Structure formats: structure tokens, C-alpha cells
Amino acid sequence: MDLYxxxxxFFKGKGGYPKFKKxxxxxxxxYPQGFKVEEDNGRIYLPKIGYVRYRNSRKIEGIPKNVTVRQEADGWYASIQCEFELNNHVIVPNLNTAxxxxxxVKRFLTLSDGNFIKSLEERLKPIENKISLLQRRIKHKVKGSNNIKKAYVKxxxxxxxxxxxxNNFLHQASTLMVKNHDLIVIEDLKIKNMSKSAKGTIVNPGKNVKAKSxxxxxxxxxxxxxxxxxxxYKLKLNGGILIKVDPKHTSQTCIQCGHISKDNRKEQAIFKCVKCGYETNADVNAAQNILRRAGLARIACQANLIRGRQQEPAEVYNSSNIVV
Ligand SMILES: [Zn+2]
Structure with missing residues (x-):
């Protein structure tokens, strides 16, 4: 089924040619069938294995269709895929929240209203330091020894x-967006799912990480x-709309006069139009261009007028408010 x-x-051009499993x-x-989930008892019946206790992460909604069991560094996980019907009451998106x-890079994201979410990288520094320290220590350990095995598990x-x-950060950031905005416009970036590239396993922890330039x-x-x-998917669940627009020149176009030039971005963080002299935060300018491309120019302008053009962007969506 997976191969299919x-x-x-692959034939739709959406992914690469399948690789052999390593x-x-x-x-x-x-398990596509034969399993039983006993939520109240906190246990699950897996054919050939029997009853297994589990810790619930959330309530099961709808009818369980299949169970996927996988091993991660800190234990075994069972994902239960369910089928349920969405409430079909029509939600009218509030376009004023577009x-x-x-x-x-520096900011994870910037909104056309000037708000932004800081990059997560700074907050990952402590755990990254721990990782590199351990990796340096592993170099000095004897291959195949118990010590090195323990270190690999760590x-x-x-x-x-x-x-x-x-992952938690991404969930909280996206939930925050969907809660506050019914219509969201993003760039149609050509990015592929690479989630398996750098994760590593217990036996081979993050080997790809080093190799990747x-x-x-x-x-x-x-x-x-x-x-x-x-x-x-969160917008879909909430009745909102996601629009993807062409990303070309969004960072070089002046939101005020439409002039496109690389010279508008002589400094990384500041946008200064060489034609009309309009100056603003570069990311905010780009975000406003993105919004405008969805045919929402009028709304963007209104938001601009209300907020005042020279207003400094505030970090309302502060990533440090996001509990991880
Ligand atoms: Zn301009």
C-alpha cells in the first residue's frame, strides 16, 4: 500500500523515486485491522503481541481505522488513525483578519500587520551544545564497547x-495563526518534505546530520x-482559507509604489525604495506584498492606515511566550 x-x-511529479528500505x-x-483500542483501560490489543499498556496523548475521535507502531529513541509509539466527519456548518471567514x-531566517515569520515570531534556533542552543559535547566524547570511546552504546542511546x-x-513550536505557532486569522496568505515555496533526512535512529543517531552540507x-x-x-489542515478544520501566491520579488517590491529593484534592499533588515523613498522593515514589506498578491490589496491598505505606516513592528507573537 505504501509502495503504491x-x-x-512519483508519477505525479510530487516526490522522488522510491528508495529501498534500509x-x-x-x-x-x-495494523490495518485486528487491533482493539480500550481507551478507558489504557490498553491496546495488537495482533501477535497481545494487550499493551499505553499512555494517552489525546482522546480518540471517530472510528479508529489503523494503528501504526514505531520505535523512537524514548520508547514505542502507536499512532491511531481515525475517520470522522467534519461538522458541515458553514463558517464565513472574516476577511478583516486576512x-x-x-x-x-532571523525571524521565523513576519506578518503583514508588523507582528512576528522569533526564530527558534536561539532556544535550541543549549540542547545543541549538549549534543556536540556528547559527539566529541563519543570520538574517544572504543568502538563496539558498552560505553559507546550507552552514549549513542543518550x-x-x-x-x-x-x-x-x-515540532511543538511549529504546532503552537500554526495554532496561534489559525486562531487569529481566517484567511492566511503564504508564499508558494517549492519545498519538499525532508522530515526523514536528519532525524537518525537509535543505532544510527543523526548520521545524516553531519554529512549534510x-x-x-x-x-x-x-x-x-x-x-x-x-x-x-488546521485552517481546514476551522473553516479558514489558505492562499499560496507566487513568491517572485516579494522582498524587492515596494508596497507603496510597486517599484521592483534589488537596490531597495541595500540593508538586510531595512527596505528603502529607491524610487519613492518609502522606508520600512524589510520583512513586513514582503509580508504585505504577499497579502496583496492574493487580491487583498484593499484590506492590506486599510490595515496600514489603521496601524500607521511608520509604526515599529512589535513582537506580539513572542516565541518566548510559547511554552515548549
Ligand atoms: Zn516605492
Missing amino acids: EVFKK RHSDDGFR IGIDMG LALLHKRKADIR GLNRSILNEAWYKFFTYLE
Whole structure:
């Protein structure tokens, strides 16, 4: 079934040619039938294995259709896929809450109304330091020894923790967006799902991480991809709309007069139009262009007038308010 899905994607041009499965690369298995979930008893029946206790992360909604079991650094996980019907009451999106989002490096995202969410990287520093320290220590350990095995388990746990923090951040950021905005405009970036590239397993913890050049870029791409995916399904659940627009020149175009030039961006953070002299935060300018491209120019202008053009952007969506 999985092979069929991968080939379908491949022929549509949406994914690469399927690769052979490597040992330990994806240690999971799926039950399409025969399982029983006893939520109240906190246990699940898996054919050939029997009853297994589990810790609930959330309530089961709808009818469980299949269970996927996989091993991660800190234990075994069971994902229960369910089928349920969406409430079909029509929600009219409030267009006044329309917002354009510009994704960035220093700031994770900037909104067309001037708000932004800081990058997560700074907050991941402590755990990254721990990882690199452990990796340096591993170099001096004897290959195949018990000590090195223990260290690898520790390393895998740290990588898992880091991935958890990042994922949590993406969920909270996307939820925040969907809560406040019914219509969200993003750039149609050509990014692919790379979630498996750098994760690593217990036996092979993050080996790809080291090997990959341009690592930061790929991690950022992965984060954006996930963020867009989360935005899309959360908007769908809430009756909102996601619009993707052509990303070309969004950062070089003047929101005031429409002049496109690289010279508008002589400084990274500041946008200064060489034609009309309009000056603003570069990311906010880009986000406003993105919003405008969705045919929402009027709304963007109104928002501009209300907020005042020279207003400094405030970090309302502060990532430090997001509890990870
Ligand atoms: Zn201009």
C-alpha cells in the first residue's frame, strides 16, 4: 500500500523515486485491522503481541481505522488513525483578519500587520551544545564497547528532545495563526518534505546530520514545510482559507509604489525604495506584498492606515511566550 502511494506521488511529479528500505531507517509497522483500542483501560490489543499498556496523548475521535507502531529513541509509539466527519456548518471567514506571512531566517515569520515570531534556533542552543559535547566524547570511546552504546542511546534521546521542541513550536505557532486569522496568505515555496533526512535512529543517531552540507537551510525548509502543512489542515478544520501566491520579488517590491529593484534592499533588515523613498522593515514589506498578491490589496491598505505606516513592528507573537 505504501509502495503504491509512493509511486502515485512519483508519477505525479510530487516526490522522488522510491528508495529501498534500509535496516533501522524506519522501524515501524501498521495494523490495518485486528487491533482493539480500550481507551478507558489504557490498553491496546495488537495482533501477535497481545494487550499493551499505553499512555494517552489525546482522546480518540471517530472510528479508529489503523494503528501504526514505531520505535523512537524514548520508547514505542502507536499512532491511531481515525475517520470522522467534519461538522458541515458553514463558517464565513472574516476577511478583516486576512494576513500575509513572510517566512524568514532571523525571524521565523513576519506578518503583514508588523507582528512576528522569533526564530527558534536561539532556544535550541543549549540542547545543541549538549549534543556536540556528547559527539566529541563519543570520538574517544572504543568502538563496539558498552560505553559507546550507552552514549549513542543518550545521543538519540537528545536528538529526539530537540525534534520534539521544534515540532511543538511549529504546532503552537500554526495554532496561534489559525486562531487569529481566517484567511492566511503564504508564499508558494517549492519545498519538499525532508522530515526523514536528519532525524537518525537509535543505532544510527543523526548520521545524516553531519554529512549534510547546507544543513541549516534544509532544516529551515523542513520547518517551513511542516508549518505550512499544519496551517493548511488546521485552517481546514476551522473553516479558514489558505492562499499560496507566487513568491517572485516579494522582498524587492515596494508596497507603496510597486517599484521592483534589488537596490531597495541595500540593508538586510531595512527596505528603502529607491524610487519613492518609502522606508520600512524589510520583512513586513514582503509580508504585505504577499497579502496583496492574493487580491487583498484593499484590506492590506486599510490595515496600514489603521496601524500607521511608520509604526515599529512589535513582537506580539513572542516565541518566548510559547511554552515548549
Ligand atoms: Zn516605492
